[in-house]
Amino acid sequence: xxxxxxxxxxxxxxxxxxxxxxxxxxxxxxxxxxxxxxxxxxxxxxxxxxxxxxxxxxxxxxxxxxxxxxxxxxxxxxxxxxxxxxxxxxxxxxxxxxxxxxxxxxxxxxxxxxxxxxxxxxxxxxxxxxxxxxxxxxxxxxxxxxxxxxxxxxxxxxxxxxxxxxxxxxxxxxxxxxxxxxxxxxxxxxxxxxxxxxxxxxxxxxxxxxxxxxxxxx
Numbered sequence: 001x002x003x004x005x006x007x008x009x010x011x012x013x014x015x016x017x018x019x020x021x022x023x024x025x026x027x028x029x030x031x032x033x034x035x036x037x038x039x040x041x042x043x044x045x046x047x048x049x050x051x052x053x054x055x056x057x058x059x060x061x062x063x064x065x066x067x068x069x070x071x072x073x074x075x076x077x078x079x080x081x082x083x084x085x086x087x088x089x090x091x092x093x094x095x096x097x098x099x100x101x102x103x104x105x106x107x108x109x110x111x112x113x114x115x116x117x118x119x120x121x122x123x124x125x126x127x128x129x130x131x132x133x134x135x136x137x138x139x140x141x142x143x144x145x146x147x148x149x150x151x152x153x154x155x156x157x158x159x160x161x162x163x164x165x166x167x168x169x170x171x172x173x174x175x176x177x178x179x180x181x182x183x184x185x186x187x188x189x190x191x192x193x194x195x196x197x198x199x200x201x202x203x204x205x206x207x208x209x210x211x212x213x214x215x216x217x218x
Contacts (some may be wrong), residue, residue, distance in 0.1 A: 003181045013048045015198060019185045021164065024175055026105035026194045028052055028076035028127070029180070032203060036175060036197045040065060042072050044200050054151075054197055056080035056107060061094040067101050076104030079209075083109025087116050092123060099124045107131060107151060114145035121146035129175070135161045137170050152176040159191045166192060 007117045015035065023034040037050035040057055055077055066079045079098040082091030095106045107129040108117065120128055127148035132139070135157060139150070150172065154161045158176055165172055177197040178185040186195055 013200070014182075015049065016182070020033060020189060020196050022189055023196060024194050026175070028078070028140075031076055033076060034195050036078065036195060038177065038197050038199050040069060041203065042069070043203070045069070045073055045075075048200050050075070050079065050198055051195075052076040052104065054078050054107070056101055056109075060086045061091070063094070063097050063101075066094075066098050066103065070102045077102075078107050079103045081106045081108060081120075082112050082116070083131075084111040087111075087113055091116055092120055094174070095120045099126050105129055105149070110134070110137070113211045117142075117147060118144040119148075132161060135164050140166050143172065145170060149173040149175060149194075155179075159187060159205075162188070162191045162193060181213050 020034045025032045025034045027033070031051065033051040035050045036052045036054040037045060037048055038056070039045055039052045040055050045053055052075050053069060053073050055066065057080065061079070061081050070077045081094040081098060086094070091108070091112070094191050098106050103126060104122070105127040106124070108131055109131050111112055112130070117128060117130070128146065129143050129149040130147040131151040131153055133153045135154070150165055152158050152161050152174060158178070164178060165174060174193045175195040175197055176188045176193045177199065178188040180199065188196060
C-alpha cells in the first residue's frame with residue numbers, strides 16, 4: 001500500500017491533509033484542487049479522497065472511458081488525449097469530445113507535438129496540460145505552443161525539473177507526481193508545485209493485506 005494513504009472511517013483510504021496544505025492549488029471548474037488521483041478505476045475513485053481525477057492510461061484515448069469517469073466522478077476530471085501513440089486529428093477529436101462531456105482539462109504526454117497542442121488550443125477552452133519526465137526538454141517552446149500547466153513525472157529528478165521550469169517561468173503552474181512516501185510528497189510540495197498527483201494502491205495491493213488476514217483466520 002502506498003505509504004501516505006491511511007485507513008479511515010470516512011473513506012476507506014485517505015491521505016494526511018497536512019502533506020499538501022502548503023500547496024497553492026489550481027482551480028478547475030471553480031474548485032480549488034491540491035490533489036489529483038491518478039486512476040481510472042471507479043472503485044478506487046469512489047473510495048479515496050482527492051480533489052480531482054487524472055484519467056490517463058497507456059492506451060489510445062477512449063470516449064467511452066472518458067464519458068464513464070466524468071459521469072461517475074463528482075470531482076473535476078482531467079482526460080488524457082494523446083502522446084506517443086495518439087496525436088494529430090485523433091487527439092484533437094478526443095480533446096473536443098472531452099470538453100463536450102464535461103472534462104475539466106485535457107493532458108498530453110511528452111512526445112506530443114507542439115503544433116498539435118496549438119491546434120487543440122484553438123478549438124477548446126479548457127486547460128491543456130503537458131506531462132514532462134526529463135529536464136532535457138524545451139519548456140519554453142511548450143509554453144509558446146499554448147500549454148497552460150506542466151505535469152512533472154520525473155521520478156528522482158522531479159524536483160530538478162520543477163526548478164528548471166521555475167527558472168524559465170517562475171509563476172508557471174505545475175503539478176507533480178510524487179513518490180510513494182510522505183517524504184517524497186513533502187519534497188515536491190516544498191519545491192513549490194501547485195498540486196500533487198497521488199498514486200493510489202492497486203486493487204491487488206489492497207487485497208493482499210485483506211487476504212493475509214483471512215488466511216490467518218481473522
